[in-house]
Amino acid sequence: MNTAMLLLTYAVVLGAVAPAMLQRASWVERAPRLAMAAWRSLTVAVPGAALLAGLTMVVPASPLGAPLARALDACVMMMQDSYATPQRVLIIMVALLLSVAIITRVAYGVGVELGRAWWERRRHMAVLRMVARRDVRLDVLVVHHRAAIAYCLPGRGGSIVLSSSALSALGDRRLAAVLAHERAHLRGRHHLLTATARGLRRAFPLITLFATAEREIDRLAELAADDAAVHASDRLTVADALLTLADDHVLPGPALGTTPHDTGQRVRRLLKRTPPLHPVVTLVIALLAWTAMAAPLVAAAMPAVATIGVDCCPTR
Amino acid sequence: MRGFGELEAAIMDVMWAAEAALPVREVLNRLRPDREPAFTTVQTVMDILYRKGWVDRRLEGRGYRYWATAGRDDYVAGLMSSALKSSPDRAAALARFVERMNPAEVEELRAALEAARTGEPPP
Known part of the structure; x- marks a missing residue:
């Protein structure tokens, strides 16, 4: 019971406090990949802790302890004991519902998003391979179109796609920056991260953590890919490439993305020098991110150990 | 392929x-x-x-x-409009290099880029 309450409190507090802190942290812009890992930790730790809270209530000695406990008669007695009173049964039923709900919601949300993205990409690729020509030297697909556009289709058999007008607008140096950016997306498997974040938001639409995490992971994936592009060329070339492809006056209609200010911020970030994070700071943050995920597991395993030690082997 | x-x-x-x-x-x-x-x-x-x-x-x-059944241009137009559309569905399926910006902001940032270029030696 105590462990369950502890885990539940952990989930609630972490879910309520950490997103705002992480969103406001200034180091995020300097280490977008690390920040992505931190968001991923949060989105795993919060539902994970809630799930473990439910499970520890259903199985008092926790899954780890149960097989061991079963070997000892005393523990079986104790297990039976904990299911004895009607109040207990009610609490356990609630806990069971909570656990099942979390598992099914996550499976549904993430499953839908991964499946939809996969299907959409497949459909896109089926048409693309008919109409595009492969540029062997650049290893990209080129589509003849007057809008300057560059994107990547992630996943197996994925590719970078450029329109012919993007190719002619960019020139060698900026093109190298664009390709490095897209390759960073493909190499970092950003599509899996973003689709999972989307799936969690779909699973728990009322919890703001997941909406914030989705938005932040989308934004940070772009910053991380920009950094890779800077590595392959230089800051100002990447900024130039961004402006070249953002300034597309060929197509009519409003030039509004889902998050219109993000692009401007990406360019501004590239224009000023941002020193990389100190290695020690990086290490501390990475450790914190891992601890946030590991702590609930440890907490859930503790009572099992304690149960085996104290209750199952009574010293009296 | x-x-x-x-x-x-x-x-x-x-x-x-x-x-x-x-x-x-x-x-x-x-x-x-x-x-x-x-x-x-x-x-x-x-x-x-x-x-x-x-x-x-x-x-x-x-x-x-x-x-x-349809011209190549029709297919390309369909592809490009789905790639250019800024919807969450599209964002999940493919990662676009950059979203379109309003021209005024592009102008402003171009000026800032030029200023940064003159401020530091070319690499």
Whole structure:
């Protein structure tokens, strides 16, 4: 019971406090990949802790302890004991519902998003391979179109796609920056991260953590890919490439993305020098991110150990 | 991507360039310069393309004549509009290099870029 309450409190507090802190942290812009890992930790730790809270209530000695406990008669007695009173049964039923709900919601949300993205990409690729020509030297697909556009289709058999007008607008140096950016997306498997974040938001639409995490992971994936592009060329070339492809006056209609200010911020970030994070700071943050995920597991395993030690082997 | 996939694309190129409905024999002739697939292979792939909806056909004499159901430009336009559309669905499926910005902001940032360029030596 105590462990369950502890885990539940952990989930609630972490879910309520950490997103705002992480969103406001200034180091995020300097280490977008690390920040992505931190968001991923949060989105795993919060539902994970809630799930473990439910499970520890259903199985008092926790899954780890149960097989061991079963070997000892005393523990079986104790297990039976904990299911004895009607109040207990009610609490356990609630806990069971909570656990099942979390598992099914996550499976549904993430499953839908991964499946939809996969299907959409497949459909896109089926048409693309008919109409595009492969540029062997650049290893990209080129589509003849007057809008300057560059994107990547992630996943197996994925590719970078450029329109012919993007190719002619960019020139060698900026093109190298664009390709490095897209390759960073493909190499970092950003599509899996973003689709999972989307799936969690779909699973728990009322919890703001997941909406914030989705938005932040989308934004940070772009910053991380920009950094890779800077590595392959230089800051100002990447900024130039961004402006070249953002300034597309060929197509009519409003030039509004889902998050219109993000692009401007990406360019501004590239224009000023941002020193990389100190290695020690990086290490501390990475450790914190891992601890946030590991702590609930440890907490859930503790009572099992304690149960085996104290209750199952009574010293009296 | 190899094998049938490549041949499918090559056949569609022929279909899009064709001025009228073509029999399989003629498609094969137009493929000839750069490849030498068997007649039956082309026939099979044309059948696949028909079932996938890329081409339509009508029986004429002893064989079918095929034509593309839509122009290449129509497909490209469809692809590009789905890639350019800023919707969450699209964002999940493919990662675009940059979203469009309003021209005023582009102007402003261009000026800032030029200022930064003069401020530091070229790499």
